[in-house]
Amino acid sequence: CSNEHKLNFRKSKEACLSYIQDALLQKQWKRAAEFLTCYVESLEKDYSREHIGPSEMIWRIGSEILWHHSQSSMKEFNCFMEQMKTLGVKRYLKVCLEHAFHLLCNGQIDEAYQHLSLAESWRFGEQTAIQDKEMKLIQAYRGLLDYCSWSKQKNILLEHGEDGFSDLAVEQEMHGYFRKAAVNLKEIIKIPGVWDIFVKCYVDLLEFYGDHNEARQVLNEYAYNSKFPANPNAHVYLYQFLKRQGESKKSLISALKILHDIVPSHELMIDFNTMLQKSKKRKKRQLGLEVIFAALDYAGWKENAKAWSCLARQVKQTVISEKHLDWIKQEWNSRKDWWPAFHFSRYLAKRNWQENKSLSYEKALVAGILLGKDCKYFKYVSHQGCKAQLKRFRMLKKFVNRHNAVCLRISG
Amino acid sequence: RDFNERCAQCSEVNWGLTDGGRYYCRSCHNVTERTREVVNTDFMTNSRVQTISKGLKQQEKNDGGCEWYICEGFQLVLKKQVEALEALGVCPQMKDEILCNFWRCYLQKSKQAYCKRPAGETVKTLSVCESSTDVDSDPERPSLLHLLSLSESEGDLQTDCSFASSVSKVSESTSVYSGSVDGSLYLVENQKEKLRMTMPMTLSFCYMALLWVREPITLSELLRFVVEGHIPYLNVFQHFPEKMKLCGLDLKIFCVESWPVYEEVFNKMHELAAFLDLPRFPDITESCFLHPDMLCMKYLMEANLPDELHNWTCRVVKKIGIGEVDFLTLTPGNKSTRKVKYDVLAAAVIVVVLKLLFLLDDHYEWLLSEFAEERNKNNTEVCTFYSGGPYFEFKKWYEVVKHSLDLEQKKLDEERAKYLWRCEKPLFYSVKNKSKVLKRRQMVMNLQNQFGKLSGSVQRAEKPNPSSFQLSWSEEKTNGSCFHGHSLKGVLQAKRGLLTAMNPDYWLCTVKLCNENLCGHLAHYREVEFPQSYHFVLGLFSFLLRIQPSYIHDEVCMIEHKLFDKKLCKKLKYNTVLRK
Numbered sequence: 003c004s005n006e007h008k009l010n011f012r013k014s015k016e017a018c019l020s021y022i023q024d025a026l027l028q029k030q031w032k033r034a035a036e037f038l039t040c041y042v043e044s045l046e047k048d049y050s051r052e053h054i055g056p057s058e059m060i061w062r063i064g065s066e067i068l069w070h071h072s073q074s075s076m077k078e079f080n081c082f083m084e085q086m087k088t089l090g091v092k093r094y095l096k097v098c099l100e101h102a103f104h105l106l107c108n109g110q111i112d113e114a115y116q117h118l119s120l121a122e123s124w125r126f127g128e129q130t131a132i133q134d135k136e137m138k139l140i141q142a143y144r145g146l147l148d149y150c151s152w153s154k155q156k157n158i159l160l161e162h163g164e165d166g167f168s169d170l171a172v173e174q175e176m177h178g179y180f181r182k183a184a185v186n187l188k189e190i191i192k193i194p195g196v197w198d199i200f201v202k203c204y205v206d207l208l209e210f211y212g213d214h215n216e217a218r219q220v221l222n223e224y225a226y227n228s229k230f231p232a233n234p235n236a237h238v239y240l241y242q243f244l245k246r247q248g249e250s251k252k253s254l255i256s257a258l259k260i261l262h263d264i265v266p267s268h269e270l271m272i273d274f275n276t277m278l279q280k281s282k283k284r285k286k287r288q289l290g291l292e293v294i295f296a297a298l299d300y301a302g303w304k305e306n307a308k309a310w311s312c313l314a315r316q317v318k319q320t321v322i323s324e325k326h327l328d329w330i331k332q333e334w335n336s337r338k339d340w341w342p343a344f345h346f347s348r349y350l351a352k353r354n355w356q357e358n359k360s361l362s363y364e365k366a367l368v369a370g371i372l373l374g375k376d377c378k379y380f381k382y383v384s385h386q387g388c389k390a391q392l393k394r395f396r397m398l399k400k401f402v403n404r405h406n407a408v409c410l411r412i413s414g
Numbered sequence: 415r416d417f418n419e420r421c422a423q424c425s426e427v428n429w430g431l432t433d434g435g436r437y438y439c440r441s442c443h444n445v446t447e448r449t450r451e452v453v454n455t456d457f458m459t460n461s462r463v464q465t466i467s468k469g470l471k472q473q474e475k476n477d478g479g480c481e482w483y484i485c486e487g488f489q490l491v492l493k494k495q496v497e498a499l500e501a502l503g504v505c506p507q508m509k510d511e512i513l514c515n516f517w518r519c520y521l522q523k524s525k526q527a528y529c530k531r532p533a534g535e536t537v538k539t540l541s542v543c544e545s546s547t548d549v550d551s552d553p554e555r556p557s558l559l560h561l562l563s564l565s566e567s568e569g570d571l572q573t574d575c576s577f578a579s580s581v582s583k584v585s586e587s588t589s590v591y592s593g594s595v596d597g598s599l600y601l602v603e604n605q606k607e608k609l610r611m612t613m614p615m616t617l618s619f620c621y622m623a624l625l626w627v628r629e630p631i632t633l634s635e636l637l638r639f640v641v642e643g644h645i646p647y648l649n650v651f652q653h654f655p656e657k658m659k660l661c662g663l664d665l666k667i668f669c670v671e672s673w674p675v676y677e678e679v680f681n682k683m684h685e686l687a688a689f690l691d692l693p694r695f696p697d698i699t700e701s702c703f704l705h706p707d708m709l710c711m712k713y714l715m716e717a718n719l720p721d722e723l724h725n726w727t728c729r730v731v732k733k734i735g736i737g738e739v740d741f742l743t744l745t746p747g748n749k750s751t752r753k754v755k756y757d758v759l760a761a762a763v764i765v766v767v768l769k770l771l772f773l774l775d776d777h778y779e780w781l782l783s784e785f786a787e788e789r790n791k792n793n794t795e796v797c798t799f800y801s802g803g804p805y806f807e808f809k810k811w812y813e814v815v816k817h818s819l820d821l822e823q824k825k826l827d828e829e830r831a832k833y834l835w836r837c838e839k840p841l842f843y844s845v846k847n848k849s850k851v852l853k854r855r856q857m858v859m860n861l862q863n864q865f866g867k868l869s870g871s872v873q874r875a876e877k878p879n880p881s882s883f884q885l886s887w888s889e890e891k892t893n894g895s896c897f898h899g900h901s902l903k904g905v906l907q908a909k910r911g912l913l914t915a916m917n918p919d920y921w922l923c924t925v926k927l928c929n930e931n932l933c934g935h936l937a938h939y940r941e942v943e944f945p946q947s948y949h950f951v952l953g954l955f956s957f958l959l960r961i962q963p964s965y966i967h968d969e970v971c972m973i974e975h976k977l978f979d980k981k982l983c984k985k986l987k988y989n990t991v992l993r994k
Contacts (some may be wrong), residue, residue, distance in 0.1 A: 009641075009830055010672030017831035036869035040832040042861040046854050060861065071868050082864065085857060 015044050015056075022063055031071040038063055045089075061086040061097060069104065076108060091129055095121060095136035102143060111147065118144040138190050142200055145186025149203040152179035156210070180207055191220065194229040201239060209246070217243060225260070234268060237261040241270065251277055255286065262293055267300040275312045279319075288329050291316055295333045304345065305354075310364035317371050321405050321412075330412050334372055338413070345369075346379035355386050363387070363394060370402035374409050480657040482593075484600050484667060485521060487654065488611045491668075492517060494646045494653055495620050502644065502880055504629050513623040519690045520619075524609060593659035600667055609689045612667070613647065614674045618683035620645075625683075625744065626695055630703030632757035633680060634959040635882065641673055641960070644880040649837035661842050669841065676755075676961045684753050687746035698742035698756075705742065706731045709760030717764065717954055718815050718887045720806050720900045726767045727760075734976035736763075752930075755969065761955040762969030766977065768951055771905050771915045772808055776945040778917060783809040786904035806900035812950065814895045818885055819954060826957075884958060922978065923971045937971040939964035 018041045025034035041063075044056035068074045068082055083101040087094055098121035105114035121140045124130070130137070155176035162169050187204040191197050201224050208217040221243050225236035241257040258274040271293050278290030294313045303309050320326055334341075346369045354362035362383045370380035380402065387395020402409065420427055421439040428440040438445040496509040594600075600610065609615075617640065621633050631639075640647045651660055651668040660668065687695075698704050710727040714720075731737040742754055772779040786805035793804070840855045842848040887896040906913045923944070924937040941949050941963075952963040952970075959966070 011835050012671075014830055014833050014835070017827065021828065021831050032868065032870040035865045037832065039862050039865040039869055040834060042858050042865070043834060043836045045858050045861075046836055046851070064861070064865070067865070067868065073868055078864065085860065089857065 011047065015041060019059065026063070026066060029070070031067050034063070034067050035071065038067060055090075057086075057089040058093065061089065061093070065100070065104070076110070079104065091126055092132075094124065094126070094129070095133045095140060098124075099136060099140055099143070102140075111150070115144065115147045118147070135193075138193065141186040142190035142197075145183045145190070146200065146203060148179045148183035149187070149207065152176055152183055152207070155179060180211070183207060191224065194227070194231070196231055196233055197224075198233070198235050198239075201236070205239065205243060209243075214247060218247075225257075232264060234261055234265045237264070238268075238270060251281070255281070262296070266293070266296040267302060268297075271297040272306075272308055272312060275309075275316075279312070279316050284326075287316075288326070291320075291329050291333055295337065298345070299337070305358065305361060307358060307361040307364060310361060310368065314364040314367040317368055318401075321371055321408050324408060327408065327412060330372075334412060338372075342373060342377070346373060346377060348378045348382060351379045351382040355383055359387075359392070363398065366395075367398055367402070370398070371405070371409050372413060374413050375402050375406055481595050482658045483596050484594050484664070485611060487594065487651070487658065487660075487664070487668060488616060489517065490654055490658075491613070491616050491646070491650050492619055494650055495616060496623070498645045499620065499624070499631075502631075502639070504624070504631070505627060508623050508627050508629070512626050513619060516619060516623060516690065519692075520609075520611075520686070523690060524611075593661040593664050600663070609685060612682075613670045614678050615682050615686070617647070617674050617679045618686050621679060622683050622687060625704075628696055628698065628702050628704065632704065632709070633676060633755070634757045634961060637674055637676060637679065638884075638960055639880055642880065647674070648835065649839070652837045652839040662844055665841050671835065676959075676965070680753070680755060684744075684746070687744065690746070692746045695744040695746075697739050699739055700737065702742075704756040706737055706756070706760045706763055709756060710763055712882075713760055713764055713955070713958065715887075715898065716883050716885050716958060718811065718885070718895075718897050719764070719768075720803075720902055721898050722900075722902045723764070723767055723771075726771065727763050730763055730767055730770075730973070730977065734973060736973070736976075752972075755965070757959055758961065758965055758969045759973075761959060761966050762973055765948075765951055765955065765966065765970050766973050769920060769948070771902065771917060772947075773917045773919055773921070774945055774947040774951065775919075775921060776947055778919075779808045779947055782905050782916070783807045789904060803899040803901045804894075805904040806897060806902055807904075810894070811897050812947075814897075815885075815954065816950070819957060822885065823957060920978070922974055923967060927971055927975055935964065936968040937964075939967040 018037050022034050022037045022041065025031075025037065038060070041056070042060055045060065047056070064082055064086070065079070068079045080101075083097060083104075087097050087101075090097075098117060102114045102117045102121075105111075105117060118140050122137070122144060155172055159169060159172050159176060162172070184204065184207055187200050187207075190200050191204065201220065205217045205220060208214070208220070221236070221240040224230060224233075225240045230236070237257060237260050241254060241261070244254055244257055255274070255277055258270060258277075261268055261270060262274060275290045275294040275297075278286045278293060281287055281290070294309060294316065297303050297309055298306075298313060317330060320330055345365065351362070351366075354365060366380050366383035366387075369377050370384070373380065375381070384395055384399040384402070388399060421429075421442060421444055423444040424439060424442040429438070492513060493509075496504075496513050500506055500509055617636065621636055624631050624636065636645070639645045646653070648670055651664075654660060700707060702708065707724075707728050710731070711724055714723055714727070728737075735741060736759065741751070742756070744754070745751065768774060772782060786807045787809070789805045790807065836858070840851055842851045887898065889896045889898060905916050907916050908914075927936045928938070930936055939952075949963070952966050955966050956963040
């Protein structure tokens with residue numbers, strides 16, 4: 003620690019904060035509390051020029067400690083948060099929101115709802131306008147909780163429906179929640195931002211009540227409005243919606259296209275590839291190849307048998323038809339330096355064979371075509387497969403041998 | 415104010431007071447012979463202080479407050495401080511005779527020059543000003559006492575405050591005021607001559623008195639006692655009587671938010687001594703605690719170094735003449751002699767002695783240590799008993815002391831981080847923010863309560879008893895962690911009947927000393943440029959004295975230059991090692 007001799011209030015409190023920080027990082031809640039006790043007198047000093055003042059520090063640090071400390075109760079936590087709300091009017095709504103989050107984490111949904119409603123009714127001169135964003139968030143989360151209630155009612159209704167009961171009261175309640183939720187959720191998603199959960203819930207509501215147009219519009223906005231931050235989930239939601247609606251392959255493909263651009267390793271790439279492979283358009287099929295190769299570039303896909311089977315199928319087709327070999331060549335060009343070590347090492351051959359025969363089959367097929375029949379992977383797996391007298395492996399061996407010339411042209 | 419007679423000249427009843435304490439008529443400036451004495455036994459200890467009447471409309475004092483002046487406040491502070499010193503065992507004359515007289519002298523000297531002279535405003539009542547009859551006035555120096563009725567527009571507090579605020583950059587100019595009568599004036603830019611009173615200066619007063627009485631408390635100890643809370647400093651104003659309301663600008667004067675710095679208190683003390691025209695202080699002789707021989711003994715003990723080193727410190731002290739009465743005794747106003755920091759000086763002597771014997775170049779001292787270790791292994795216990803203790807091993811000493819030092823430093827750092835600055839008595843800048851302040855205070859207390867409970871069984875340690883020694887080493891412990899009785903045999907040799915150091919070399923901290931007046935230091939210490947052992951030793955004393963290592967380094971340079979004066983006259987290359 004520093005040998006600082008000119009000690010003053012400010013330096014002393016700075017040092018205090020760094021001790022608190024250390025304690026928090028090491029989860030020493032008692033020690034953090036000890037130092038925080040010494041820090042709180044900073045509140046009496048003017049820190050208006052600092053970026054983060056003591057009141058904010060105390061709020062954040064205090065909530066952490068109270069949340070984790072073994073001797074602290076929810077009651078104490080609530081009491082503390084109420085105090086924090088009075089500390090800084092500029093932060094009032096933020097504190098309310100975080101308080102509500104904590105209550106939700108603690109499973110106190112009703113209390114959270116009450117707090118959010120209370121916060122919603124807060125007015126404070128020009129601060130109300132300044133804290134508009136926080137207000138919208140509060141309303142949005144309350145809307146979310148309304149959605150949860152709606153969902154509960156809906157389930158009850160469905161249960162009763164099965165039993166043959168119709169419950170008007172429940173239905174009314176349900177509609178009530180829907181209205182409350184819809185109003186708030188609609189508002190928040192207008193503002194550019196990442197609102198996955200709000201969008202999902204809102205769309206769910208709309209779909210239930212049959213307002214598919216509105217749902218589609220919302221999802222389109224969310225996915226395509228450039229003001230909104232790039233968000234892969236937006237495209238996923240849109241795609242799933244379109245699928246539910248039974249839209250054409252064309253619109254489904256266009257929905258997934260951007261997803262491929264943003265997140266080439268997304269799990270929907272399999273669906274994407276499957277659709278593209280079957281397309282009549284040449285460009286689409288080529289894209290399909292691109293997509294599946296790109297996905298398999300990622301370590302997380304190494305053992306995805308389905309993905310390999312997609313690639314295998316497409317590559318096999320191409321070899322049989324001998325058309326568009328240049329597509330494979332193009333994809334393989336940038337990968338031939340590292341895919342062999344990445345996917346087709348001897349070690350992996352052994353492991354894949356031991357752990358997942360289907361996986362090794364698909365991979366062997368791809369390896370055999372891309373690298374030729376003499377490549378380590380293919381040799382090992384096909385040998386093992388033949389030894390084990392598995393038919394498909396025998397077929398595989400034959401196939402690759404038969405088309406070896408073509409394979410060589412690819413690996414060229 | 416209490417004077418209701420009609421003026422002889424103009425028949426008005428509009429009186430003010432000159433600084434001479436005489437009533438004068440504000441309408442026609444006729445001065446009477448009537449004087450006014452303030453005898454206010456509540457605060458003053460029988461001193462006759464000439465008050466300056468402001469003639470201002472005071473803030474409504476219906477809250478039970480009274481009028482009080484800043485210097486009264488400081489007087490109270492000093493009283494508390496000296497009482498605390500008494501409780502620590504300082505002789506009672508210090509309070510009743512020494513400090514009291516110093517303070518009175520100060521009041522006289524400064525009142526003469528105590529004034530407010532705003533730029534640009536004509537000095538209206540200058541002609542009426544008369545210097546205080548108690549003190550000789552310098553005819554050259556214009557009668558400076560400027561009556562505050564200069565703000566003739568009823569002298570309302572508003573104008574004063576807005577003036578003060580424009581100078582002292584206080585934001586809420588309209589509501590700023592002070593509980594004291596002259597708080598706002600106090601913060602106005604004063605000239606150097608006046609030596610305006612500040613909180614650190616109260617400690618300068620204390621130190622000056624201690625020095626006069628030659629008490630065995632060094633300045634570093636005094637400051638340490640302040641930090642440890644044995645001497646009132648921080649929040650001392652909470653002991654002011656109820657009637658003395660503290661608010662507004664008073665806070666700037668009495669509320670400190672930093673610990674006093676050695677240099678500041680030290681320099682101010684000397685300024686003060688000169689300002690008060692004090693004569694030569696009582697002699698610091700060899701039997702005084704502040705004499706380097708005595709202090710060296712103390713510090714050697716505290717640093718866990720062998721007692722034998724004391725011979726060496728005495729030799730160095732004698733050789734360079736820093737044990738002479740004339741060198742050590744303070745003569746205020748004498749600019750030619752270097753002001754002596756007794757504690758730093760003693761520490762520096764020890765450092766120099768260590769350099770003489772161990773070289774401290776990160777090599778030689780460890781070599782010597784190995785040598786000593788060997789000797790110690792071969793000796794039996796009986797041998798060591800008879801030949802005066804085991805050989806002193808630098809390595810062992812380093813390990814033991816470093817360990818303790820690190821522990822203590824860690825404790826100190828934590829204490830500093832946990833320090834509570836606020837006091838029970840809440841302070842308000844102005845009536846406007848009183849309620850806000852009280853609310854905050856309540857919140858702080860609630861939070862302290864809440865989190866205090868979660869701190870576990872950690873009790874806030876009771877204030878430790880004031881102790882002169884921060885590190886103590888016991889010879890009773892058999893683990894060999896006390897080095898007082900160890901022998902320097904391993905590093906000494908007999909030469910022509912005298913014991914000299916085996917180490918033939920010495921390196922100077924700096925070849926050329928800086929001009930202290932120009933750059934404030936004799937040398938500029940940078941850790942990376944010096945051996946680690948040297949840095950460690952500086953660090954040890956830096957901790958004990960609670961000052962920056964560079965101050966000790968300065969004194970070391972000074973001592974070295976005195977010691978090797980002749981050799982330095984022959985121009986040597988920078989950082990050449992000297993043959994002794």
